[in-house]
Amino acid sequence: MGKYDWFDNIWEIKHIRNGQVIWEDTQRNSLVQEGEESILESFFRAAVGYTPVSFYVRLCNDNLVITDTLTTIINEPVGNGYDAQELERSTVGFPTKELDAGAYRLVSKILTFTASGGDIGPVTTAFLSTTSENTGKLIAFRALAMTRTILDGDSMTIQFRLKLS
Numbered sequence: 001m002g003k004y005d006w007f008d009n010i011w012e013i014k015h016i017r018n019g020q021v022i023w024e025d026t027q028r029n030s031l032v033q034e035g036e037e038s039i040l041e042s043f044f045r046a047a048v049g050y051t052p053v054s055f056y057v058r059l060c061n062d063n064l065v066i067t068d069t070l071t072t073i074i075n076e077p078v079g080n081g082y083d084a085q086e087l088e089r090s091t092v093g094f095p096t097k098e099l100d101a102g103a104y105r106l107v108s109k110i111l112t113f114t115a116s117g118g119d120i121g122p123v124t125t126a127f128l129s130t131t132s133e134n135t136g137k138l139i140a141f142r143a144l145a146m147t148r149t150i151l152d153g154d155s156m157t158i159q160f161r162l163k164l165s
Contacts, residue, residue, distance in 0.1 A: 035139035052130035080118035084132035085111040105163035121149035
């Protein structure tokens with residue numbers, strides 16, 4: 001946040017058990033340096049390698065900072081139904097475009113992580129990347145207000161609203 005106040009991106013995260021929300025958290029994310037570079041290179045310079053086909057929302061048990069990259073992130077879950085969730089760079093991934101306080105805002109689809117065959121976690125952070133593995137760019141991250149473990153049968157949903165202020 002701080003340095004990147006113009007990037008107004010609110011992430012709403014919910015932990016769901018038996019169809020009921022048992023925990024929710026709505027806060028701004030943190031745009032990382034690599035994400036800022038990607039936005040500038042892609043939009044203003046049309047630089048090769050900076051414009052993703054899709055985005056991916058992923059989870060980890062790590063405390064990220066704005067200088068991190070995908071290769072520095074540790075403790076991403078493996079198995080038990082965990083997969084990076086694709087967020088298409090289109091009207092599928094961002095189905096809603098609206099005016100909010102006089103500025104355009106995009107609202108993402110709801111992404112769902114569901115644990116099956118065991119637990120996912122613990123997790124402390126959700127992050128946005130340009131690949132489902134560590135060959136792409138880290139764009140932003142969102143530290144959770146508290147450590148969560150998605151128990152077998154539970155789900156965690158993530159949706160975000162993005163505008164430039």
